[in-house]
Amino acid sequence: MNDAISPQDEGNSAPVHNTDVAEDQHSTVRDWQRIEQDSDFRELVRAKRNLIVPATIFFLLYYFAFLIVVGYMPDIANASVFGTINVAYLFALSQFFVTWILMGIYVWRAGIFDSLVQRIVARVRGEKE
Template sequence: MADATSPQDGGKSIPARNTEVVDDQHTALRDWQAIERDSEFRELVRTKRNLIIPATIFFLLYYFVFLIVVGYMPDVANASVFGNINVAYLFALSQFFMAWILMGIYVWRAGTFDRLVERIVARVRGGNKE
């Protein structure tokens, strides 16, 4: 192996530099930078960010409103809706439904993300640019 030191000289020799690996790393670095500057890649990032950030903010606000209502407005949280079921129980259960709804929206939009990724990958690998 060209990169290994020789055991015969007690490991004192300088390992040879594998220029193929270094060149491949620089080529890969340049390719990633080119992909990052690509308009379709930027569109993919922007499209995902436009969904993920607002959805995350919405869910966090939704969750913390529940905590605020329970902590600072116990009369509202304890208000009976029907039988022993109060507003706090319904709000807590709605957290699960809200998570499922947001997951469904993400899965629905993931088709758009996948199409953008397929176009980028096809172009990078040398395929057509549809």
């Protein structure tokens, strides 16, 4: 049977549910629950959280430090470094470099994340077959 409603039936009848679809969805939920309990999956989540949360906090602090320096310490922000280039310009430019560095660190660590994902996927596929 089909779960879809044809345009002619729209508003006139409820969709008919297929029991096979319901069973597949139930087994998918069980698969996800089993994966969630897997030690490799927990390690993956922990590793990603240990990178993403501190990196995000660092970047936000760095970004808002720039705003605070420019807004509340204009003498420091306007201090000349090289001719007409002042601290505020260098601080603003450094935002790009900090972003690129954080991106590079994430890409480097993504290799570790990918190997954990491959182990998890291989284990799940092996158990299902």
